[in-house]
Structure formats: structure tokens, C-alpha cells
Amino acid sequence: xxxxxxxxxxxxxxxxWSVTWVSLLVLLPLAALVGKTASGGWEHFWETITDPxxxxxxxxxxxxxxxxxxxxxxxxxxxxxxxxxxxxxxRRLLEAATDLPFxxxxxxxxxxxxxxxxxxxxxxxxxEPLGIKVAFAPAGVLIAMxxxxxxxxxxxxxxxxxxxxxxxEEAAACLGANRWxxxxxxxxxxxxxxxxxxxxxxxxxxxxxYGSIVFISGxxxxxxxxxxxxxxxxxEQYDYTGAAALGFTMLLASLxxxxxxxxxQSWGNRFRKIA
Amino acid sequence: MSIEIKSLHKSFGAxxxxxxxxxxxxxxxxxxFLGPSGSGKTTLLRIIAGLEFADxxxxxxxxxNVTPKSANERKAGFVxxxxxxxxxxxxFENIAFGLRVAPRGKRLSQxxxxxxxxxxxxxxxxxxxxxxxxxxxSGGQRQRVAFxxxxxxxxxxxxxxxxxxxxxxxxxxELRRWLAEFHEKTHLTSLFVTHDQEEAFExxxxxxxxxxxxxxxxxxxxxxxxxxxxxxxxxxxxxxI
Numbered sequence: 001x002x003x004x005x006x007x008x009x010x011x012x013x014x015x016x017w018s019v020t021w022v023s024l025l026v027l028l029p030l031a032a033l034v035g036k037t038a039s040g041g042w043e044h045f046w047e048t049i050t051d052p053x054x055x056x057x058x059x060x061x062x063x064x065x066x067x068x069x070x071x072x073x074x075x076x077x078x079x080x081x082x083x084x085x086x087x088x089x090x091r092r093l094l095e096a097a098t099d100l101p102f103x104x105x106x107x108x109x110x111x112x113x114x115x116x117x118x119x120x121x122x123x124x125x126x127x128e129p130l131g132i133k134v135a136f137a138p139a140g141v142l143i144a145m146x147x148x149x150x151x152x153x154x155x156x157x158x159x160x161x162x163x164x165x166x167x168x169e170e171a172a173a174c175l176g177a178n179r180w181x182x183x184x185x186x187x188x189x190x191x192x193x194x195x196x197x198x199x200x201x202x203x204x205x206x207x208x209x210y211g212s213i214v215f216i217s218g219x220x221x222x223x224x225x226x227x228x229x230x231x232x233x234x235x236e237q238y239d240y241t242g243a244a245a246l247g248f249t250m251l252l253a254s255l256x257x258x259x260x261x262x263x264x265q266s267w268g269n270r271f272r273k274i275a
Numbered sequence: 276m277s278i279e280i281k282s283l284h285k286s287f288g289a290x291x292x293x294x295x296x297x298x299x300x301x302x303x304x305x306x307x308f309l310g311p312s313g314s315g316k317t318t319l320l321r322i323i324a325g326l327e328f329a330d331x332x333x334x335x336x337x338x339x340n341v342t343p344k345s346a347n348e349r350k351a352g353f354v355x356x357x358x359x360x361x362x363x364x365x366x367f368e369n370i371a372f373g374l375r376v377a378p379r380g381k382r383l384s385q386x387x388x389x390x391x392x393x394x395x396x397x398x399x400x401x402x403x404x405x406x407x408x409x410x411x412x413s414g415g416q417r418q419r420v421a422f423x424x425x426x427x428x429x430x431x432x433x434x435x436x437x438x439x440x441x442x443x444x445x446x447x448x449e450l451r452r453w454l455a456e457f458h459e460k461t462h463l464t465s466l467f468v469t470h471d472q473e474e475a476f477e478x479x480x481x482x483x484x485x486x487x488x489x490x491x492x493x494x495x496x497x498x499x500x501x502x503x504x505x506x507x508x509x510x511x512x513x514x515x516i
Contacts, residue, residue, distance in 0.1 A: 165357065167359035168359050168360075171359040171361075172361075172372070173325075174346050174351055175350070175425070175427075177347055177372070185361075
């Protein structure tokens, strides 16, 4: 028999704790969800998740979230770049403001956005004559999703930009690369894994968002209703198995998103592997 | 290619990093900038490369005034103490980088790029490592790759900023000898910054001793050793010899 060769002591104890902890807090509720879904029967499950109104919500929840995540990818990256590379008066305040959506109750965000974009309010009154409808329209859902997902990209990317050393950029310049080539071939590739992480997290957050969206979207069936709202409505109607069915569908979708995210990340990280 | 530096000034705030430096470097020379840390020798090298811009004064490459030109227009071969390799690229791609970003009209064909990179891998005695990543190489190997990368674009001048500073003594001696041999063969105009006297005296044709941003003495290793320098030079050399 070979002896236990782990460097860290207490390996068994810590693994035991971790497994128990994850099981109790994550796996058990998920299993309960699956159990609840199954208790309704296959027919009820299928009927619930293919109901036309529900199917329309998938488009909003997964589609608009995706657009929001991409927009956050671009502007979150820019913000992270500026926070990491430039110092200007008020930078710290702006950085703190970026983190606000993390801590803000989402209903507050919803009220604030509605107060801005409703047809008679601050921004809304100028958009209305232009024929642009934000509140109570898909654009409102998009803005709410951008709002709550933004800090994820900034926080994921900024530390990696801060870690980049200036000398690789200088090396690229001495080799004749112009600014664009330096960004495209030298700066961006090492940042991709972090950027993917940020985008995926922001996507996941937008898919699960409820509080801020229900205020600004107006919850118009087939237009601005989101899947979490459907779950809430089913619960209000005491249709617990129906709610569980939708929950299960979202669970599967989230799982796929997380898996894709991990794939992208390990692809972006491939050059870090040491043989 | 010859390099001409005329009355160069550079301050960081109130601190003068380079103070009225005038210097002429002949084609094919190997010159060492020697001085204590904070003496301004690295700043001087970076101004020559176009990575830093002087407040006053001019830099000429072979008679051409390059003062307003940026680093990517001057295309001086630059080797950093920290290697500054592109960690996400293979060794091959690192060396090929300068060839791939060349303007379309001047870009070599894939075939020619492969030939050039492979021959450089031979030159730095690391054939067979083309598909590795920098993180898989030792410090000495990485610095040799950095050399090859700088040489790939056939620069008219090679600028080395403490190139062996991060290496252990044995590797440092090996690479130093390799650099001297390489210079013997190619006579590529080279400037290197060092605080290591042994290195300067062994490799350089001429040594420029710098302190407080100003040139204290210029001469061949023999001239410098003869003790004709000012008080600073005498004290600086006495510290080590």
C-alpha cells in the first residue's frame, strides 16, 4: 500500500465538506426541481413548455439576453480598458458606480429605468416623437439586461488588462506593427478568455433577471414577456408543476450556456498550458 | 547603419533623465551604455528606439532625421530584459510576427517566412522548438527567441536593454559569448545597456559611461581601463574591479 501523498493535510475532510456543501445547497434543490417536474407527467410538461405564449418568452429571454451580453462585451471591455489604463478625476467614483448593479435591488433598477424611459419622462419624452419606444417595448428589456449585466464584463476583464505588461506592446511596435495590429494580435488574444467569462456571466445574469425587467417591459404577451415571469404567473395560479417544468427548461438551458462558456474559456486559455 | 545623437534632453517632471547627450555611433560598432541604475542609460536607449520621446535634441539614423518618427516607423531591433515575448503565440509565430505585420506590398510569402524563421531558429540554436509556447522555455531560451524575433525583420540596428539581466551567471556568460560571435559575423550596429562592467568590457568595441543622464566618458575598453576618466568614472570602476 502506498501512503497518502497529498501535500496539503486534511484532504479527505475538505473534500468531504465541499461535496456535502455543494450537494445540500445546489444539487438537492435542483433534484427537487426535477422531481417536481416529473410528478406532473410528460404530457403536462410538454404542453407547458411548448405553449405559444411561453415559446415567445424564450425568444425574449434568451435572444435579447444574448444581444445585451454582446453589447456589454464591447462596452464593458472599453470601460475596463479605460479604468485599467487611464487615470482621470472621478475614475474611482465611476468604478464604484459600475459595481452598483451588483448590489442594487433589481426592482430599484426597474423603477429607475422606467422613470427615465417612460413616454412622458426625462429621456422618453425626446424618444417618443422620434418613434422610438423603449419602456413597455423590447428595447426596454434590452436596456434593463444591459444595465444589470455590465459590471460582470468589467470586473472579469479589468484585472487581466492590469496584468498585461507594456513591454509586449512596445516589442510589437519595434517590429513594425501599427496600433491596430498590436491590439488585434498582441493585446486582444490574451484577454479573450476573461472577455468570454464576462460575457457568459452577463448573459447568465440577464437570462435569470426578473425584478428590473418586469417594471420596464410592461409584460406584453408575445412581445416583452420573459420566461421567469411565466414561472411567476404559474406559481400565482397554483400551477406548481407547470412552474417547475419551465424552471427545468431554464435549468437545462443554463447548463448548456455554462458548458459552452467553459469550452470557450479553455480554448482561449490553450496557450497557457505547460507541457 | 550609423547613429547620430545631438544634444538630447529628457526630463521626467523635474528630474532630468537625459541631460544634453551628443554621441556618434559608427556603422557596425558594438557599443555598451554602462552606468549605475537610474543613470538614464535605458531612457537614452528607448529614445533611440522611439519608445520614448526627447524634450529637445535629435536622433539621426544613417544621416536621416528620425526624431519625429514613431517606434513602428523606425523599426529598430529591440530586446527587452523581460523578453517581452507574446505568450499566446508559438515560438514560430513570435519570430514570424514582424514579417506578418509588414505592409502588404512588402510582406514575404508564407514560404519565405517559413524559411526565414527556420534559419533563425538554427542561428539561435533552438531548432525543433518552433511549436512550443514561451511558457515552456527556460529564461535563456526565451531571450534567444527574443533575439531571433528582433532579427527577423532585418533591422539596421539592434538595441538591447539589459538583455542578460534576468538570467543566471552561467547562462549569461554563454549568451554573452554567443552575442559577441553573432556580432563578429554580422557587424550589425548594436547598442546595449548594462550595469555589469564585465559584460561591457568583454563584448563592446566602445563603452559609454553614463551617470546622472550625462556622458562621463567614451572610449574603447582599454582606454577606459587606463584610468583617464573623471572622478565619477574612477570611483565607479573601482567599485567593481
